[in-house]
Amino acid sequence: xxxxxxxxxxxxxxxxxxxxxxxxxxxxxxxxxxxxxxxxxxxxxxxxxxxxxxxxxxxxxxxxxxxxxxxxxxxxxxxxxxxxxxxxxxxxxxxxxxxxxxxxxxxxxxxxxxxxxxxxxxxxxxxxxxxxxxxxxxxxxxxxxxxxxxxxxxxxxxxxxxxxxxxxxxxxxxxxxxxxxxxxxxxxxxxxxxxxxxxxxxxxxxxxxxxxxxxxxxxxxxxxxxxxxxxxxxxxxxxxxxxxxxxxxxxxxxxxxxxxxxxxxxxxx
Amino acid sequence: xxxxxxxxxxxxxxxxxxxxxxxxxxxxxxxxxxxxxxxxxxxxxxxxxxxxxxxxxxxxxxxxxxxxxxxxxxxxxxxxxxxxxxxxxxxxxxxxxxxxxxxxxxxxxxxxxxxxxxxxxxxxxxxxxxxxxxxxxxxxxxxxxxxxxxxxxxxxxxxxxxxxxxxxxxxxxxxxxxxxxxxxxxxxxxxxxxxxxxxxxxxxxxxxxxxxxxxxxxxxxxxxxxxxxxxxxxxxxxxx
Numbered sequence: 001x002x003x004x005x006x007x008x009x010x011x012x013x014x015x016x017x018x019x020x021x022x023x024x025x026x027x028x029x030x031x032x033x034x035x036x037x038x039x040x041x042x043x044x045x046x047x048x049x050x051x052x053x054x055x056x057x058x059x060x061x062x063x064x065x066x067x068x069x070x071x072x073x074x075x076x077x078x079x080x081x082x083x084x085x086x087x088x089x090x091x092x093x094x095x096x097x098x099x100x101x102x103x104x105x106x107x108x109x110x111x112x113x114x115x116x117x118x119x120x121x122x123x124x125x126x127x128x129x130x131x132x133x134x135x136x137x138x139x140x141x142x143x144x145x146x147x148x149x150x151x152x153x154x155x156x157x158x159x160x161x162x163x164x165x166x167x168x169x170x171x172x173x174x175x176x177x178x179x180x181x182x183x184x185x186x187x188x189x190x191x192x193x194x195x196x197x198x199x200x201x202x203x204x205x206x207x208x209x210x211x212x213x214x215x216x217x218x219x220x221x222x223x224x225x226x227x228x229x230x231x232x233x234x235x236x237x238x239x240x241x242x243x244x245x246x247x248x249x250x251x252x253x254x255x256x257x258x259x260x261x262x263x264x265x266x267x268x269x
Numbered sequence: 270x271x272x273x274x275x276x277x278x279x280x281x282x283x284x285x286x287x288x289x290x291x292x293x294x295x296x297x298x299x300x301x302x303x304x305x306x307x308x309x310x311x312x313x314x315x316x317x318x319x320x321x322x323x324x325x326x327x328x329x330x331x332x333x334x335x336x337x338x339x340x341x342x343x344x345x346x347x348x349x350x351x352x353x354x355x356x357x358x359x360x361x362x363x364x365x366x367x368x369x370x371x372x373x374x375x376x377x378x379x380x381x382x383x384x385x386x387x388x389x390x391x392x393x394x395x396x397x398x399x400x401x402x403x404x405x406x407x408x409x410x411x412x413x414x415x416x417x418x419x420x421x422x423x424x425x426x427x428x429x430x431x432x433x434x435x436x437x438x439x440x441x442x443x444x445x446x447x448x449x450x451x452x453x454x455x456x457x458x459x460x461x462x463x464x465x466x467x468x469x470x471x472x473x474x475x476x477x478x479x480x481x482x483x484x485x486x487x488x489x490x491x492x493x494x495x496x497x498x499x500x501x502x503x504x505x506x507x508x509x
Contacts, residue, residue, distance in 0.1 A: 150413050153431045157412025172409075201449070203410055203429060 002110035005117050006135035008159075010151030012122030014143045015180040018216055019238075020119035021049045021225040023139065026242030028083035029227075032114040035074065037105075038088035039131035040121035041096055047087045050077065051223025061089035064101030070108055079228065084113070094127035106134050124158055134164050137174045137245075139207060143181045144193040149201050152177075156202065176207035178241060183212040184257040195255060208241030210234050211254040297349070297356075298330040302338035308348050315352045323353040328378060329370075332361030340366055342373045411436055411450065418456070432472060441465065451475075454497070464497040465509070479504040 007020045017040075024036035038046035041061060047053040052075045058068035063086070070086075077083035086105075089096065109116050120131035132138060138159050142152040159173050160166055166173075179198060186192040195209060210216075215232030219225065227242070229235040233254055240250045299307070315322050327349060334340065340362070349356045358376035359366070367377050405419035407426045413433030417424065424438035429446030436442060437453040440462055444452065447468040455462030455477035462476055469490060473482050474497045481504055490506050497506050 150431075150433060153413040154433065156410070157415040157431075157434070160409060160412065161415065200447070201429075201431065203446075 002114050002116060003136045004106060004110070004134050005115060005137045005139060006120055006132040007117060007139050007141060008120040008128060008132055008155050009122065009141040009148070010124055010128075010155040011143070011148045014141050014148055015210070015216070016122070016141050017045050017049050017119055018220060018226060019139065019141050019178060019180065019210075020046060020117050022227040022235075022238040023242060023245070024083060024115070024117040025077070025080060025225040026227045026239055027115045027117075027245075028077070028080045030242065030246065031082065033082050033112065034115040034117060035084040035086060035109055035113045036117040036119060037086040037109075038119050039097065039127055040119065041088045041127060042090065042093045043121065044088035044090050046119050047075075047085065048223060049220050050085050050225065052077065052085050052087070053223070056087045059087045059089040060105070061092045061096040063105055064096065064098065070105065094121070094125065094130070097127060097130040099130065099133065102130050103134060124154060128155070129158065129162060132159055132163055132173075135159070135173050136165075137176065139176050139178050139245075140202070140204065141178050141180055142198060142202070144179060144183075144187065144195075144198055146193065149193065149198055153202060156204070175204050176245070177202055177204040178207045178210065180210040181212045182209045182254065184255060188257055195252075206252065207244055208237055209252055209254055210237045210241070294326055294328055296328045296330045296360075298332065299334045299340070299345075301335060302340065304341055304344050304348070307345075311348065311352060319353070324355060325353070326355045326357050329356055329359045329375070330361050331359055331363075331366055334362070334366075336363075340369060342369050342375070346373055346375070405438070407436075410446070413450070438462070448474075452497075453480075455499075460499045460502070462498075465495075466497075467494050468492055469495045469506070474504070474506070476504060481506070 007016050007023070009016050020036055024034045028034040036046065037060060038044050047056055055075050058073035060073065062068040063070055063073045074084040074086055077085065106116060118131045118135065121127040140152045140156060142148050156175060159175060163173055165171065177198070179195060183192055187194045195206070199206065211233045213232055213234035215229050215234045216226050219229055226232065226234050227238040237254055240253065243250045329345065331340065346356050356375065358378045359370045360378040362370060370377060403420065403422035405422065405424045407417060407424070408428060410428040411417055411426060411430040411434040413431045416435045417437070419438035419440070421439050423440040423443065424436060425443040426436060427445045430436055430444055430448045430450045430452065432449040434450035436450065437456045439455070439457045439459060442452050442454045442464045444466040448466040448471045450471065451473040452464050452466070452471060453475040454464045458477050460477045464474055464476065469486070470492060471483060471486065473480055476497060476499045479499055479502065486506060490508065494509050495506050496509050497504065
């Protein structure tokens with residue numbers, strides 16, 4: 001039984017693609033056959049973050065238009081045998097995604113994959129609604145600031161009303177909150193919303209808190225999902241999130257600022 | 270014998286009931302007295318939908334009929350009957366026209382009896398409203414951009430209403446979470462409707478069209494349980 005997971009947010013630049021790459025890699029590393037699909041047709045990035053941009057031959061739109069079959073378009077990750085990437089087309093626009101076409105591709109993928117991760121484009125237009133339409137689970141990526149929270153809330157409303165599960169009156173999509181770019185010192189000074197603030201507004205189950213980390217940018221530029229950087233706090237936080245998604249109980253970390261050590265205090269300018 | 274005698278007396282089960290009922294009927298609004306032009310244009314109309322006019326009772330509206338012209342009722346009634354319609358009444362006529370209509374055994378309808386056709390379809394949805402007040406229950410959070418309207422009754426939300434969301438009801442609104450969006454009670458003008466909410470952080474509250482935006486809600490009423498109601502046409506927010 002495969003699960004379709006949409007990584008969505010409404011707002012752009014909050015870390016959807018980073019999260020898609022990290023979660024799909026995490027699931028694959030734990031032995032689950034996983035495919036990650038880039039729905040951002042026209043602005044594809046997932047291939048860069050996954051480091052497979054030089055191996056793209058066919059893409060998602062080609063498969064929808066019957067110009068290629070799935071096996072021709074899927075790119076196997078070099079680091080993990082269980083992980084495949086279905087890149088977006090850079091030359092087309094979102095209208096190329098049809099409900100029937102997307103449904104058919106997801107259907108075919110669900111025959112042989114346990115998890116199908118859909119990396120949604122920003123916004124609430126066609127591309128984003130196509131990415132979430134068939135979802136079973138939604139990971140709502142949110143930054144601890146008001147505009148991102150409101151956009152996530154809007155997206156949650158769309159998940160609850162315009163998805164296939166909503167239209168067929170099936171069990172609603174399981175909605176999970178992933179708080180990214182969390183900066184505990186700034187939360188403590190009141191510059192940033194706290195986990196509790198965001199939870200109060202969105203009232204969702206918390207999948208994880210990803211701290212603001214230099215490792216994310218470094219990993220993106222290198223084409224390595226940040227979850228593979230086990231030394232980094234962001235990598236560990238994503239790893240915890242994967243565990244939680246799979247049903248393990250893992251305490252939340254990175255919620256509070258690290259206490260400054262004696263030497264730090266001594267030498268602080 | 271007893272049964273027989275009872276049935277022969279005046280105590281028999283009632284043979285009829287007198288009731289009032291409203292109907293939506295086509296109204297033919299006469300705009301001038303030229304019967305030839307009328308005959309031609311009605312003919313064209315009927316040709317488009319002959320079934321629609323067959324055996325249809327119609328009302329003749331004289332409200333827009335030019336003064337000083339006589340209505341040729343015999344011709345008119347004959348014309349309409351000829352196309353299968355059953356003209357049964359007139360409205361909006363003056364005294365002389367009404368007398369002429371009565372002579373043709375047409376009923377004289379008061380203007381209030383039949384409202385203009387535009388308003389006529391409305392009574393239909395209103396009927397269930399009067400019988401059984403509807404009630405709407407929402408158990409999931411109302412998200413930014415979502416609108417919920419409880420037509421004809423109360424609305425209860427057992428969750429929060431997010432900023433950018435809107436809940437409205439013809440009756441009262443109860444919110445057992447935090448209200449951060451907009452809430453509009455008494456949407457059809459019911460001034461007795463109220464909004465009850467556990468935690469007021471609304472963008473806007475309104476009862477029967479009297480509203481207040483966040484800026485005009487005092488700080489000491491924010492974040493506490495309140496009710497919002499109309500007092501002498503003034504919107505009041507009170508702690509509960």
